Amino acid sequence: MKLASGWSTNSDPGMAAKEAFGRMSEKLGTHPHLILLHSTCAYDNTIVLKHLRSLAPAVPLQGGTTCLGVLTEEGFHGDNQFGLGLLGVCDPEGGYGAGIARQGDNPAKAAVSALSRALEQAGRPGELPVAVVITSCPGNEETTIRAIEGYLGTDVPILGGTSADNDMTGQWQQFANDSVVRDGVSVAVLFPSGNVSYAFHSGYEPTGHGGRATRVSGRVLHEIDRRPAAVVYNEWTDGLIADTLPGGGSLVPTTSFTPLGQPVGQVGGVTYHKLSYPTASLPDKGLELFAEIQQGSEVVLMKGTTASLASRAGRVAKAAIHNAPFSGSETEGALMLFCAGCMLVVRDRMDEIVSDLKGILPNKSFLCSFTLGEQGCFIGGENRHGNLMIATLFLGSNRTG
Secondary structure, three states, rough: EEEEEEEEEEOHHHHHHHHHHHHHHHHHHOOOOOOEEEEOOOOOOOHHHHHHHHHHHOOEEEEEEOOEEEOOOOOOEOOOOOEEEEEEOOOOOOEEEEEEEOOOOOOOHHHHHHHHHHHHHHOOOOOOOOOEEEEOOOHHHHHHHHHHHHHHOOOOOOEEEOOOOOOOOOOEEEOOOOOEOOOOOEEEEEEOOEEEEEEEEEEOOOEEEEEEEEEEEOOOOEEEOOOOOHHHHHHOOOOOOOHHHHOOEEEEOOOOOOOOOOOEEOOOOOOEEEEEOEEEEOOOOEEOOOOOOOOOOEEEEEEOOOHHHHHHHHHHHHHHHHOOOOOHHEEEEEEEEHHHHHHHHHHHHHHHHHHHHHHHOOOEEEEEEEEEOOOEEEEOOEEEEOOOOOOEEEEEEEEEO
């Protein structure tokens, strides 16, 4: 097994596809058996896929749009809102497949349909993949995860990202093989000849503020400890959203450093959290979130800093290797999904992030996409959708002896 990245910032979609594929192929030294593609919505991605399919006919392809650009071991690649990246996997002894479906009014059915198509393309219907990679439009990520777990069980790690655009105007897209949609879910199934490792982290720390989610509907948190959620949150944050309390209002990017956390599990006595980003204060003083919080669950105010967000890519990579059934030298490469909102905060520190990752993955390829939500598998095996987080999937060689 071998992985290699390729990238381009050429504004012409056909040329961008050709340049990125050429860079990937030169490093790979052969044809890929899976292509993961992340590109900005400034491209006509139908043309991007058409050119990639002509360069690699019948090779499973999966991915979606990223915010402003991508990151590889060669740096950040985004120029005037154009940028795309590829991660190619050469693994003749493995099996890979991709599928896509529009969500419509039944996102669970769409997720299972896309998964089934991916398993069929991989030639492994009825088998459990080693890992699943997903890319979806915003809004139904939890439903997608539950549907895939309902089909495969809860022991298969699910990793992915919510497709992003450059300005939150709804131009995001999802890709699989030769299809591009804006309201769907794309799925890749991985049956590698080697091993995988993964990590899911936030880079935020819990504060001393917490309570119980006593009234929730969907992604709206109405009450904490039977009091209006926005009022409680405003108290916890020392008046951060006071201006929005009279009639409601957007909280983006005001709350980027102070999301809400929901405890998921513990390792070594330390609790790890799934984050939910408060995106709006509502007229009834509820909070609109970008990820679900379960009614009756504990909710904690989290806190992050620019420094913690800049360093977390390196920390999550270390965690993935620490937990891997292979060593750093046996790692072949990685896919990373990094919150777009966090990226915008640390955009002037991209070189630092690349340097950290290269120090952990010397002479290895990786591709990082910037997403509007992250799906990952925690160390305890819990598949979750969260915000302001980073998810990563590492592939490595089989350890022998």
